[in-house]
Amino acid sequence: MLDHRSVNENLEEVKARLAQRNAQVDWDRFSSLIAERSQAIQAFEQRRHEQKTKSTEFGRYARDPEEGPKRRAELKELSDLIKDLEKRQGDLEAELEEFMLHLPNVPHSSTPVGGGEEDNVVVRTVGEPGSYDFEPKAHWDVGTDLGIIDLETATVVSGSRFVLYRGMGVYLELGLAMFMLDVAREAGYEPVMPPYLVLRDAMVGTGQLPKFEEDAFKVDDYFMIPTAEVPVTNMHRQTILEEEQLPIKYVAYSSCFRREAGSAGKDTRGITRVHQFQKVELVKFTRPEDSYEELEKLTANAETVLQRLELPYRVSALCTGDIGFSAAKCYDIEVWLPGQRLYREISSCSNFEDFQARRANIRYRPAGDKKPKTRFVHTINGSGLAVGRTIVALLENYQQADGTVTIPPALQPYLGGKKVIRRGEW
RNA sequence: GGAGGAGUGGCCGAGUGGUCGAAGGCGACGGUCUUGAAAACCGUUGACUCUUUACGGGGUCCGGAGGUUCGAAUCCUCUCUCCUCCGCCA
Numbered sequence: 025m026l027d028h029r030s031v032n033e034n035l036e037e038v039k040a041r042l043a044q045r046n047a048q049v050d051w052d053r054f055s056s057l058i059a060e061r062s063q064a065i066q067a068f069e070q071r072r073h074e075q076k077t078k079s080t081e082f083g084r085y086a087r088d089p090e091e092g093p094k095r096r097a098e099l100k101e102l103s104d105l106i107k108d109l110e111k112r113q114g115d116l117e118a119e120l121e122e123f124m125l126h127l128p129n130v131p132h133s134s135t136p137v138g139g140g141e142e143d144n145v146v147v148r149t150v151g152e153p154g155s156y157d158f159e160p161k162a163h164w165d166v167g168t169d170l171g172i173i174d175l176e177t178a179t180v181v182s183g184s185r186f187v188l189y190r191g192m193g194v195y196l197e198l199g200l201a202m203f204m205l206d207v208a209r210e211a212g213y214e215p216v217m218p219p220y221l222v223l224r225d226a227m228v229g230t231g232q233l234p235k236f237e238e239d240a241f242k243v244d245d246y247f248m249i250p251t252a253e254v255p256v257t258n259m260h261r262q263t264i265l266e267e268e269q270l271p272i273k274y275v276a277y278s279s280c281f282r283r284e285a286g287s288a289g290k291d292t293r294g295i296t297r298v299h300q301f302q303k304v305e306l307v308k309f310t311r312p313e314d315s316y317e318e319l320e321k322l323t324a325n326a327e328t329v330l331q332r333l334e335l336p337y338r339v340s341a342l343c344t345g346d347i348g349f350s351a352a353k354c355y356d357i358e359v360w361l362p363g364q365r366l367y368r369e370i371s372s373c374s375n376f377e378d379f380q381a382r383r384a385n386i387r388y389r390p391a392g393d394k395k396p397k398t399r400f401v402h403t404i405n406g407s408g409l410a411v412g413r414t415i416v417a418l419l420e421n422y423q424q425a426d427g428t429v430t431i432p433p434a435l436q437p438y439l440g441g442k443k444v445i446r447r448g449e450w
Numbered sequence: 451g452g453a454g455g456a457g458u459g460g461c462c463g464a465g466u467g468g469u470c471g472a473a474g475g476c477g478a479c480g481g482u483c484u485u486g487a488a489a490a491c492c493g494u495u496g497a498c499u500c501u502u503u504a505c506g507g508g509g510u511c512c513g514g515a516g517g518u519u520c521g522a523a524u525c526c527u528c529u530c531u532c533c534u535c536c537g538c539c540a
Contacts (some may be wrong), residue, residue, distance in 0.1 A: 065500055069509045076509095079521045083468055086520085099520035264460095264497085387497095398497075 025124050025383045032058050041130045044137050044344040049127065057123060061116040068109040075102055125228065126235055129379040131344045132316075132353040138343030144356070145343065150327065151336030153360050154421060162363035163419040164294035169427050170447050172196065173295060173415075185284060187295040187412065191450040192442075196418070197302060199438035200411050201277050204304040204329055208275035208408055211325045213306060216276040218255030221246035226258040229384030231350035231376075238285045241299075252276035252305040253405045260309060261384040264398055267391040271318055272309040275408065277302065294416065296368060301412040308404040309386065312378065315402035316353070319375040323355050326371045326408040332434040335417050336360040338367055352377045355406075359413070363420035370413045373406025 031038050035051070042049060078099060085091040136145045167173030172193030178186040189197055205215055227233040227247050232240060232254065241248040249255055256276045265272070280303050291297035306325060310318045323339065330337045342354040351374035358367035378400035381387070387398040422430045429445040436443060 062500075065509080069500065072510090073508060075520080080469060082520060086468095096520055101520095103520060 025379060026127055026130065027382065028054075028058065028120060028124055031124075031127075038130060041344075042128065045128060045131060045347060046139070046345055047128050054123060057116065057120045061113070061120055064109070064113040064116050068106065068113045071102065071106050071109055075099070075106055078102070122234075125383070128349045129352050129376065131347060132375065132377070134316075134341070135347060135353050136341055136343040139345040140343070141346050143343040144340045144346055146338050146340050147355070149336075149338040150331065151334070151360070153336050153362060156362065156425075158425045160362040160420060160423060162294060163361070163416040166363065166419040166423050166427070166429065167193070167295075167415075170419075170429065170445055172445065175295070182299075184292075185297065185299045187298050187301075191448075192439075192445045193415070195439055195450065196415055196445070197411055199435060200414055201302060201304055203332075203435055203438045204408055204411070204414075205275060205277060207329050207332070208304065208306060208325060211273075211321075211328075213273040213275035213325075216252075216256055216259075216274045218249070218252055218259075218276055218278055220249050220255075220279060220281070222249055222255050222258070223247075226254055226261070226384075229258050229261050230254045230380050231383065235349065239283050241281045241283060248281040249278065250282050251280050251303065251407075252278040253307060256305065256307040257380055257386075257403055257405065258384055260386045260401075263386060265309065265386070265388040265401065267311065267388055270309060270311050270388060270401065271314065274307045276305045276307065278305070279303075295412050296416060298412065301410065303410045303412075304408050306373075306406050306408040309381075309388075309401045310404060311388070312399065312402050315375050315377060315404060318402075319353065319355075319373060319404050322404055322406050322408075323357070323373040326357055326373060326406050329409050329414075330357070330359060330370070330417075333414070333418070333432045334434075335414075335421055335432075337370070348372070348374060350374070350376050350379050352379065357406075357409075359417040361417060361420045363423070368413065368416070370417065371407040371409045374404065376403045376405075378402055 026038070031054070035055075039049075039051060078095075082095055082099060085095050136143060138144070164173065164175065168175065170192070172189060172191050174188045174190050174193075178188040181188065209215065221243060224233065224245070224247065227240065230253055232250060233247075240250055247254075255278075256274050259274070260272070279300055281300050284297060284299060287297060295301075306322050308318050308322055327337070327339070337357055337359045340356045340358065342348075342351075342356055347354050354372060354374040356369050357371040357373070359370040360366075361368050380403045381400040386401050386403070388401050389398050418432070418435075419429055422432065424430060427447070431439055431443055431445065
């Protein structure tokens with residue numbers, strides 16, 4: 025959420041910046057809300073002050089047969105008026121809050137300006153796509169032939185857009201997760217396994233709600249997490265941290281659940297877009313002045329996984345038209361998939377600045393000075409990595425002509441020393 | 451699920467209708483004293499928000515929401531969380 029005061033102070037600039045990300049905003053409504061709210065608050069507070077003064081004074085006259093009833097009646101009238109004023113103030117504040125919750129974040133100055141995916145900027149390409157003396161297959165063929173990905177059975181059990189891993193597919197999933205956790209641990213992240221069901225407030229805190237409710241699965245009053253970013257970022261909601269604690273770094277392993285509303289027909293083959301997948305997520309809480317440096321580091325931490333797995337990839341800076349609702353800056357890490365001959369997103373690393381912190385009310389107290397005012401932290405997160413898509417990348421990049429898949433050395437210790445995945449072996 | 455109990459400032463803990471944002475203690479910070487430190491003593495010490503160039507002046511918040519009242523930390527209703535006992539359970 026943006027701060028309505030600073031938006032109001034920099035109105036023209038914010039208008040222009042949000043227009044770059046194609047946000048439709050009723051700015052006239054914003055301006056009138058600001059004015060009405062301020063007016064309502066002042067009216068209420070003025071009367072409230074009057075009431076406090078007179079009520080205290082009333083104590084002296086309460087039992088006076090002359091003054092008592094007279095003053096009581098007068099105060100009753102004032103009290104009724106105040107109730108109306110208070111309600112009006114509350115209504116306006118709620119309306120402004122609702123308005124602000126629907127505004128996306130302002131893109132950072134380093135975010136490329138552009139209308140859509142085609143305007144994203146590749147900032148680096150790492151590793152060379154391998155060469156194959158046969159036609160590399162897509163992962164759905166490789167995985168199905170090996171018997172480690174069973175899409176047909178998943179459909180029987182749960183319908184479309186689900187995956188069922190079996191045999192070595194299971195160990196691949198868990199081994200990769202452990203490997204990624206270790207990479208993050210080396211970089212100083214504390215491991216977390218969060219709840220998969222969260223309160224509505226948590227979803228509002230990280231920006232999934234109220235605007236994107238149709239994207240989430242709901243169970244009773246709970247929401248199923250679309251990413252561990254939600255429970256992990258909200259670990260510190262409504263709290264004031266000490267500056268010495270920052271940066272706080274967590275790595276979480278969790279399943280993620282997404283409706284994939286609005287992506288009908290997109291990526292229907294294979295396991296790149298399913299309703300449930302697992303992901304290792306990196307989350308940081310930092311001082312504002314450090315957040316962009318920390319974003320670079322976090323992105324590098326995610327890249328380490330690909331480098332050790334020796335998978336070719338590239339990193340793109342998303343443009344203003346393609347960036348997520350809550351993000352000010354975002355890098356996508358895309359892994360090369362020879363079977364499909366394309367780069368596919370495997371991680372998305374974003375700096376939200378204080379956008380989430382303001383929603384979830386996550387602050388810190390600067391060290392040093394006598395009476396430091398609390399400030400909002402900056403939050404950063406990124407996948408490190410999406411496990412399912414990493415399996416996709418391994419299957420497509422390490423497939424052999426005979427249908428087997430070799431396991432990169434860095435991962436072998438996590439798979440009991442196994443070097444090759446063969447059909448029927450687990 | 452049933453029966454009790456409890457939620458107050460960074461922490462502990464008083465406070466059952468008015469002058470309470472809230473005693474007292476601890477902690478932290480500043481100062482006096484000291485060669486230095488400790489002790490002692492004095493002082494400061496919540497968040498948010500409106501208004502103001504500034505100085506300042508208001509308002510809100512005692513788990514949350516609503517209600518009663520001229521006036522609520524205090525009374526009422528609902529709700530959330532935690533603790534104890536019983537039941538159930540991976």
